[in-house]
Each structure stands twice: as C-alpha cells, then as structure tokens.
Amino acid sequence: MEILVYGTINSVSLALMGLGFAMVYGICRVPNFAHGALYVICGFVTWTLFQKMGVPYFLAILLSLGINGLLGMLMYRFVLIRVRGMNISEIIASYAIGLIILEGLRYGGFRGMTYTLPVFMEGSLMIGSVPVDYHRLLMTLIGIFLVAGLWVFTHHTKIGLALQGMAQDERAALMLGIDSDLMAMVAMGFGAVLAGVAATLIMPLGNIVVESGYHVLIMSIAVCIVGGLGSWMGAFFAAFIIGYAQILTVVFIGSHFQMVVAIFAIILTLILKPSGLFGQQKELEERV
Amino acid sequence: MTEPILRMDTLSKRFGGVQALKNVSFDVLKGDVLGIIGPNGSGKTTIVNSITGFVKPSSGKIFFKGKNITGLPPHKVADMGVTRTFQIMRPYYSLAAYKNLVIPLFSPRAKRTGGWRGGGNLGNRQTIAIDILEEIGFERDSYIPFKKTSTLPTGYLKRLELARCLALKPEIIICDEIFSGLSMSEIASMVPLIERLQDEGITIVMIEHRLRELFQVANRIMVVNFGEKLIEGSPSVVMADERVKTAYFGSEEVEEVMTYA
Amino acid sequence: MGNQKDQQLSPPQSQQPQQQRKERIDRGIKVRSDGLYALMSWREISYLTLPRFILVAGMLSLPFLMPGMYWQRVISIVCIYAILGLSFDFLAHYVGLVSLGGAFFIGTGGYIAGILNTSFSIPPFLTVPLAAIIGGGFCTLMLLPCLPLKGVYFAIITLMYPLFMARVIEAFDIFGGTDGIIGIDSFSSALGEQYFVVVMVLLFLFGIRRFVTTDRGLIFTAIMDNDQAVKASGINITRYKALAVFIASSMGCMAGACLTHIYMWTGISQFALDFSILPIAATVIGGSGTLVGPLLGCLILVPVSELLRDFGTLRIVFYASILLGFILFRSGGIMEFGQRKYEQFERWTRI
Numbered sequence: 001m002e003i004l005v006y007g008t009i010n011s012v013s014l015a016l017m018g019l020g021f022a023m024v025y026g027i028c029r030v031p032n033f034a035h036g037a038l039y040v041i042c043g044f045v046t047w048t049l050f051q052k053m054g055v056p057y058f059l060a061i062l063l064s065l066g067i068n069g070l071l072g073m074l075m076y077r078f079v080l081i082r083v084r085g086m087n088i089s090e091i092i093a094s095y096a097i098g099l100i101i102l103e104g105l106r107y108g109g110f111r112g113m114t115y116t117l118p119v120f121m122e123g124s125l126m127i128g129s130v131p132v133d134y135h136r137l138l139m140t141l142i143g144i145f146l147v148a149g150l151w152v153f154t155h156h157t158k159i160g161l162a163l164q165g166m167a168q169d170e171r172a173a174l175m176l177g178i179d180s181d182l183m184a185m186v187a188m189g190f191g192a193v194l195a196g197v198a199a200t201l202i203m204p205l206g207n208i209v210v211e212s213g214y215h216v217l218i219m220s221i222a223v224c225i226v227g228g229l230g231s232w233m234g235a236f237f238a239a240f241i242i243g244y245a246q247i248l249t250v251v252f253i254g255s256h257f258q259m260v261v262a263i264f265a266i267i268l269t270l271i272l273k274p275s276g277l278f279g280q281q282k283e284l285e286e287r288v
Numbered sequence: 289m290t291e292p293i294l295r296m297d298t299l300s301k302r303f304g305g306v307q308a309l310k311n312v313s314f315d316v317l318k319g320d321v322l323g324i325i326g327p328n329g330s331g332k333t334t335i336v337n338s339i340t341g342f343v344k345p346s347s348g349k350i351f352f353k354g355k356n357i358t359g360l361p362p363h364k365v366a367d368m369g370v371t372r373t374f375q376i377m378r379p380y381y382s383l384a385a386y387k388n389l390v391i392p393l394f395s396p397r398a399k400r401t402g403g404w405r406g407g408g409n410l411g412n413r414q415t416i417a418i419d420i421l422e423e424i425g426f427e428r429d430s431y432i433p434f435k436k437t438s439t440l441p442t443g444y445l446k447r448l449e450l451a452r453c454l455a456l457k458p459e460i461i462i463c464d465e466i467f468s469g470l471s472m473s474e475i476a477s478m479v480p481l482i483e484r485l486q487d488e489g490i491t492i493v494m495i496e497h498r499l500r501e502l503f504q505v506a507n508r509i510m511v512v513n514f515g516e517k518l519i520e521g522s523p524s525v526v527m528a529d530e531r532v533k534t535a536y537f538g539s540e541e542v543e544e545v546m547t548y549a
Numbered sequence: 550m551g552n553q554k555d556q557q558l559s560p561p562q563s564q565q566p567q568q569q570r571k572e573r574i575d576r577g578i579k580v581r582s583d584g585l586y587a588l589m590s591w592r593e594i595s596y597l598t599l600p601r602f603i604l605v606a607g608m609l610s611l612p613f614l615m616p617g618m619y620w621q622r623v624i625s626i627v628c629i630y631a632i633l634g635l636s637f638d639f640l641a642h643y644v645g646l647v648s649l650g651g652a653f654f655i656g657t658g659g660y661i662a663g664i665l666n667t668s669f670s671i672p673p674f675l676t677v678p679l680a681a682i683i684g685g686g687f688c689t690l691m692l693l694p695c696l697p698l699k700g701v702y703f704a705i706i707t708l709m710y711p712l713f714m715a716r717v718i719e720a721f722d723i724f725g726g727t728d729g730i731i732g733i734d735s736f737s738s739a740l741g742e743q744y745f746v747v748v749m750v751l752l753f754l755f756g757i758r759r760f761v762t763t764d765r766g767l768i769f770t771a772i773m774d775n776d777q778a779v780k781a782s783g784i785n786i787t788r789y790k791a792l793a794v795f796i797a798s799s800m801g802c803m804a805g806a807c808l809t810h811i812y813m814w815t816g817i818s819q820f821a822l823d824f825s826i827l828p829i830a831a832t833v834i835g836g837s838g839t840l841v842g843p844l845l846g847c848l849i850l851v852p853v854s855e856l857l858r859d860f861g862t863l864r865i866v867f868y869a870s871i872l873l874g875f876i877l878f879r880s881g882g883i884m885e886f887g888q889r890k891y892e893q894f895e896r897w898t899r900i
Contacts, residue, residue: 031701031704031705033649033708079873079877082877083876083877087647087700087701088641088642088645088647088700089876089880091647091649091701091704092647092649092829092833092872092876093873093876093877095649095708096869096870096872096873096876097869097873099822099826099865099866099869100866100869100870100873103822103862103863103865103866103869104863104866106862107860107861107862107863107866214712217708218709218712218713221705221708221709225702225705229701259713259716259717259720260713260717263709263713266706266709267694270694270695270698270702270706271694274697274698274702340781342777342780342781361780362777362780362781363780363781363782363783363784363785363786366780366781366782366783367783371781371782371783372781374777374778374781378775378777378778379775379778380770380771380774380775380778381774382770382774383767383770383771387764387767390764390767391764391767391768391771391779391782391784392782392783392784394764394765394768394784395782395783395784396783397783398783413764414764452778452781452782455782456782456783
C-alpha cells in the first residue's frame with residue numbers, strides 16, 4: 001500500500017518535471033537544456049518575493065510563474081532564434097544559458113539550508129494505513145489535473161492545435177499560416193511556466209538548492225526519453241514507470257539507487273525501443 | 289520459371305493514421321527493368337524505403353534471392369547487393385566528386401567484390417572511383433571528377449548517385465525518380481546508360497514520372513495508387529487499362545505514350 | 550531590380566553616400582603558394598609552414614619560458630584541457646556528435662589511473678596508456694546505445710554521465726567516495742611531466758588532422774553530412790561512430806590520467822562541470838572545426854580561469870557567457886578570423 005501511494009506521488013512529481021521539457025522538444029524540436037535552470041530560478045524568485053519582499057504567497061507564485069514564462073519567451077526570442085536549425089549550436093546555446101542561470105544563482109549566494117518555501121497546507125491525512133501530508137496530496141491532484149488540462153488544451157483549442165500542428169510538421173504548419181517563430185516562443189514560455197509550476201509544487205517539500213536544477217534536468221530527460229522524445233503523453237506514462245521503479249528500489253534495495261534507476265531506464269530504452277513508449281520511429285533518423 | 293530476384297509479399301506500412309502501403313505484392317526477375325509508376329503520394333518511395341531497410345514494414349515480407357530481408361537495416365541490405373538512389377539527392381556536397389565514390393568503396397561489400405569492374409580484389413580506391421566516373425559519363429581528361437560536388441549541375445549529380453550504387457557492384461539498383469529535374473536531352477543521354485547497365489546483368493527498378501523515357505527502357509510496369517497495386521504487366525497492357533488512365537493521366541499523355549509502348 | 554523603388558523613397562542621387570561593399574581577395578602570396586607551386590621559393594614555403602612552425606616551436610618552448618612552478622603547472626593544465634577540447638572538436642565538427650560531458654572522459658581516465666596506481670602499484674608511465682585504453686573502451690561501451698540514434702541523444706547522454714558518475718561514487722562510497730583517492734605517484738620529473746602533455750597535444754593535433762583528411766577519415770565527414778547515403782552504401786555507421794568515440798574518449802581518458810598524476814589525487818571533482826564546459830568554450834572561441842582552435846582557446850581561457858580562481862563557480866558563468874556570445878555572434882572563432890586575415894585582404898569597392 002505504501003508503495004502504491006508513494007509511487008504515485010513520486011511519479012506525478014517526475015511527470016511535472018518532465019512536462020515542460022517534453023512540450024518544448026515536442027513543438028520546437030529544441031532540447032531545452034536550461035529546463036532545470038528555469039525550475040530553480042522560479043523557486044528562488046518566489047522565495048525572494050515572498051520571504052524578502054513580503055508579497056503574499058499565492059501572489060508571489062503567480063508572479064514568479066509569469067516571470068518564468070517571460071524568461072522562456074525571451075530566451076527563445078533573443079538567443080535560440082538565432083541558432084534555430086543548427087543542431088549543434090542549439091544544444092550548446094541552451095546548455096550555456098542553463099549554466100549561466102544555475103551557476104550564477106549559486107554564486108549569487110543561494111546556497112545552504114536557509115531557503116525554503118512553505119507548504120500549501122499543513123497537516124496530513126491517512127490513506128489506508130499510510131500517512132500522507134496534504135501538500136503532497138495536493139501536488140498529486142494538481143499534477144493529474146494539469147496533465148488532463150493539457151490534453152484538452154492541445155486537442156481542443158486553437159492555439160493548442162496550432163502547437164500540435166507545429167509539432168507534427170513544421171513546414172506544413174508554416175504553409176497554413178501558423179507563425180512558427182511565434183508559436184515556438186509561446187511554446188518555450190509555456191515550457192518555462194510548466195517548469196515553474198513543478199518547482200512551486202515540489203520545492204516546498206525540501207530546500208531550494210541549485211543542485212536540484214541538474215537533478216530535475218536529468219529526471220526530465222529520463223522521463224522524456226523513455227516516453228519518447230516529443231510526446232508529452234508518453235512522458236506522463238514514463239514518469240509513472242520510472243517513479244514506481246524508483247520507489248520499488250528504495251523499498252527493496254536501498255535509497256542510493258534512485259538516480260541509477262533513471263539512467264538505467266534510459267539506457268534500457270535506448271537499447272530496446274529507442275523511440276520510447278509513444279515516440280515514432282522517424283524521431284531517430286537525422287533527416288536532411 | 290526462375291526464382292525472382294526480388295519478391296515483395298503482401299507488404300503493408302502504416303504511418304500513424306496514414307496507410308501508405310496496403311498488401312502490395314510483386315516479383316522482379318533477374319535482368320528486368322521494372323518501372324513503378326503512380327500519382328504522387330501513392331506509396332512508391334515507401335516501397336523503396338521498405339526494400340532498402342530505411343523503413344520497417346508493418347506487415348508482409350521481402351525476399352531477395354530467396355532470403356528474407358524484411359526489416360534489415362540499410363547497410364545490411366546494401367551489403368547484399370540491393371542499392372538505391374535517393375529522390376532528394378544526397379551526394380556529399382562538401383567533397384570532391386570522385387570522393388563520393390571512394391566512400392562506398394570502404395564498405396565490406398566493396399572489399400569482397402572489388403567494386404565495379406573489380407575482379408574480387410580492391411585496388412587503389414581513388415583509381416577505381418575515377419574509372420567508374422569515366423564509365424558513367426564524366427569526361428576523363430577533364431577536371432570535373434575533382435570539382436567540389438556542390439558545383440556540379442544536376443545531370444552530373446544524378447549520374448553520381450548511380451555511380452555510388454555501382455561502386456558496390458550491385459545486383460539490383462532501385463532508382464527513385466532519377467529522371468526528375470533533368471532536361472529532355474539529359475534524360476536522352478541517361479537512357480543508354482541504363483540500357484548498358486541492364487546489359488551488364490543488373491536488375492533495375494525505376495520509380496518514375498517521366499513515362500515516355502521510362503517506357504523506352506522498362507520491360508515491365510507496375511502501377512501503384514493510394515498504396516495499393518493497381519496493375520502489373522508489360523507497358524502496352526498497363527497503358528490500355530482504363531483504371532490506370534483515370535487514376536493517373538490526362539488523355540493527351542496517354543495518346544503520346546501509347547505510340548511508344 | 551529594386552532601383553526604381555529606391556529612387557522613389559530615398560533622397561536624390563547626389564545626397565546619397567557612395568554605395569560600397571567589402572570585397573575579399575586572396576592575397577598574392579596565398580595564390581602563389583597553392584599546391585605544388587609552393588616549392589617555388591623559400592618565401593612561399595615559409596608562408597605555408599610558418600604558422601605551424603610557430604605553433605610547434607612555441608608550444609615546445611613554453612615550459613622553459615614560464616616563470617616558476619605555478620605557471621609551469623598551468624601549461625600542463627592548458628594542454629590537458631586542450632586535449633579534451635580537441636576531442637570535442639573532432640567529435641562535434643568532424644563526426645557530428647556533440648559531447649556535452651568531457652568530464653566523463655577525464656573522470657573515468659583519472660579514476661582508472663588512480664586505482665591502477667594505488668591498488669595495483671602500476672607506475673605512472675604505464676597507467677597513463679592503460680587508462681587511455683581501458684577508459685576509452687569503457688566510455689565507448691557506455692555511449693554505445695545512443696550511437697545509432699540522432700545526435701541529440703548523444704548530447705543528452707554525455708550531459709548526464711558525469712553528473713551520474715559523481716552521484717554514484719558519492720552514494721555508494723566506492724573508490725574513495727567524496728574524499729577521492731590520495732597517495733598517487735607523480736611523474737618522475739617535473740619537466741618530463743610538462744613535456745609529455747605538450748608533446749601529446751601536438752601529436753594528437755597533427756595526428757587527427759592527418760586522419761580526417763585521409764580517405765577513411767572522409768567517412769566521418771560523410772556521416773555528418775548525410776548519414777542515410779552512407780548507410781545506403783553498405784557501411785555500418787554505428788561502427789564508425791564507435792571508432793570516433795573511442796578515439797575521442799581515449800584522448801580524454803589519457804588527459805584525465807595525466808591530471809591525476811599531476812595532482813597526485815583523484816576525486817569526484819574530476820567529473821565537475823569545469824571539464825565539460827571549458828573545452829567547449831575554448832573550441833568555440835578558438836575556432837570550431839579547425840582542430841587547432843581548442844588549443845588556442847585553452848591558451849587564452851585557462852590562464853584567465855586561473856586568475857579568476859577566487860570567484861569560484863562564477864567562472865562557469867563566465868565561460869558559458871563567452872560561449873554563448875561567440876555562438877551567437879562570431880561562430881567562426883578566432884581561427885576563422887585569423888585565417889581570413891592571413892589568406893585574404895579586404896578592400897572597399899564601389900558597387
């Protein structure tokens with residue numbers, strides 16, 4: 001029973017992390033290596049607004065999500081747009097941005113134990129025989145709700161369909177009058193906001209540390225590869241697989257193995273079914 | 289009746305929601321020149337990709353000389369002697385022209401067979417490359433084989449694609465729209481080349497839109513429409529078929545082509 | 550063309566500035582030293598060989614020119630980073646694989662050398678080549694699953710591996726855990742230590758240069774250009790990519806082994822971001838694809854990073870920013886600029 005509960009919680013948190021990365025890659029075909037950085041910076045901005053400037057908590061959250069979105073859009077508009085299409089440069093550029101943000105934050109003094117965010121609700125309840133605190137429960141529910149909402153959004157709204165169109169075939173979308181640069185900018189902003197949402201939900205459970213930027217990046221990538229680069233539904237399911245696998249190893253083997261599980265899952269996927277759970281085969285070939 | 293050199297057996301391929309191929313079966317006999325025609329999007333290139341391993345069929349089998357080659361990766365298929373050209377040309381633009389041929393000469397098959405005209409031993413690759421180019425129509429004493437590939441006109445590039453197949457001493461060459469983008473005179477000078485290759489014993493499969501020229505070389509035609517095989521047979525039989533006319537041509541083209549078939 | 554419209558919208562002819570454009574023409578001496586003609590006279594020969602001569606002579610004399618132990622050690626570090634940068638440049642611009650985690654190679658090589666030395670008492674001059682080969686094999690094996698796939702997978706995996714290795718060593722407390730392995734022998738002579746790395750850099754540089762211009766080396770360029778065509782020519786791409794990765798990772802592991810012996814210590818920090826980012830920055834600054842660019846970049850960046858040592862991880866921000874700047878605005882790097890100036894001259898001409 002414990003496994004079920006903790007497994008679900010872990011999975012949803014992984015899914016939250018991976019969604020932003022999956023969305024950006026799915027639409028722009030750009031692997032956003034700054035994803036972890038966007039996650040961390042949202043946490044710090046929220047902290048600054050709330051703890052240092054006394055902004056009410058939920059307002060702080062909204063503001064920092066907005067800032068994140070803006071950051072994502074600016075990142076595309078001023079940096080990535082110039083290297084669009086040159087694979088090597090895209091990867092290096094987004095990685096460089098991520099590093100600048102993360103290491104900049106680290107240097108700027110954000111280290112140590114003192115940075116925390118309060119949980120949404122204190123207290124806990126019992127599910128069966130397992131104590132679950134309210135925040136984790138909320139996180140799980142919000143996470144599932146978010147994924148469902150995203151599904152509806154991409155399948156039933158105009159912008160969502162435009163983004164889907166771009167994901168499937170950029171040139172065709174261009175011909176239909178969808179401005180691919182604008183959409184890419186929106187997609188990146190959206191991905192950044194998703195990273196921020198993940199941060200907002202997950203960070204109160206621990207401290208805000210720069211290291212988690214790298215951790216989140218690796219987990220997001222793991223989730224996306226296993227689920228199939230480019231498919232956010234795949235990422236969701238993969239999150240559950242990896243999430244449960246991690247909890248199972250913690251219970252039966254030891255808690256050191258969490259990251260090993262992630263890497264193992266990636267390597268296994270690449271060997272057995274490189275396109276991931278829901279990916280399409282054409283993802284794998286470089287196309288001229 | 290001899291064993292067909294290439295056989296496709298109820299081949300089907302689905303890309304997401306699109307059924308690109310549906311139960312396509314055909315045989316190619318050794319020494320044939322088979323033309324595959326059909327409107328755009330009918331699945332012709334998918335057939336080539338399936339045979340040569342760039343795409344895994346959803347169902348069905350492909351046999352080369354009796355061996356099942358379904359789903360083998362491209363380099364293994366080429367290693368067995370089934371080569372192809374690309375519809376969107378893919379020469380190595382940044383290299384000199386003859387170097388395009390040196391690269392295939394590094395493949396295991398070239399080492400085994402000695403490359404085109406090789407007796408079984410691979411000699412100096414550069415020499416072999418230039419010899420192939422000369423045979424395929426690059427004037428020998430010119431500097432053209434040494435020019436950077438990106439500077440060559442389309443006619444030469446198409447021949448280069450063909451030469452790349454020859455370097456492997458192929459048994460089958462599958463040409464994906466090799467006449468496209470060429471002028472009438474350029475095509476007219478390619479036709480004897482194709483005939484010469486046929487004389488050498490190479491089986492050729494040609495995916496084409498240029499029907500008049502295709503009918504000069506092909507001895508069998510297969511028509512594909514919406515992923516299904518419509519009809520197969522000699523050019524005159526195929527041309528007379530009503531379904532082919534409605535699926536594919538305007539009437540003037542049919543009249544002209546009929547005089548050649 | 551657009552002239553008619555211009556005349557309507559722009560001021561009258563007499564007030565317009567002279568239309569000019571920059572024209573670049575090969576220098577006379579470059580044309581004269583093309584191909585066989587270079588043998589015409591000493592002037593042409595020296596035009597071609599001088600840059601390389603300066604490079605080799607300069608590098609070889611550096612250990613003597615440096616004042617004091619500290620800067621001599623910096624030379625060694627420069628060379629180590631340069632080897633790593635060379636492997637990055639080779640993989641990225643001659644094979645098409647972007648390796649975001651050079652630290653993986655350095656750390657692997659370093660640890661292997663450390664273990665061989667302390668647990669098996671193998672002397673440094675043996676551990677280095679052994680670490681290169683064993684490390685190369687290990688890294689290639691670890692990277693094998695992503696080789697048949699798109700380049701982006703390679704980037705992702707190389708990004709993750711250093712972080713992963715560091716975590717694993719820390720979590721399982723193996724190989725010395727967070728303290729690392731101490732008590733590793735150093736090279737027998739300080740001068741020998743420096744010269745070894747300097748010579749290695751030069752050997753690798755000219756070696757790889759030579760290799761990529763041979764016919765077999767062409768296959769890599771072909772793979773990067775157009776891997777479908779290579780596949781259709783019956784060549785197993787994965788095998789060649791694996792070869793390239795083996796070469797690059799062996800170089801990196803050798804560099805890591807040298808590093809270990811220079812510092813007489815190996816630890817988790819050998820998987821640090823520093824080693825992943827600096828080679829990339831050096832390559833981009835020095836000139837991507839030129840193979841000598843990384844060396845140039847390291848000669849600039851490493852001393853600078855030493856000076857910035859007090860700033861801790863801000864250095865990484867520094868490298869990353871420079872990297873970004875160059876990628877966006879001057880992606881040719883210094884070598885491209887230098888080569889252009891050396892071979893061509895510019896002038897304004899009227900349109």
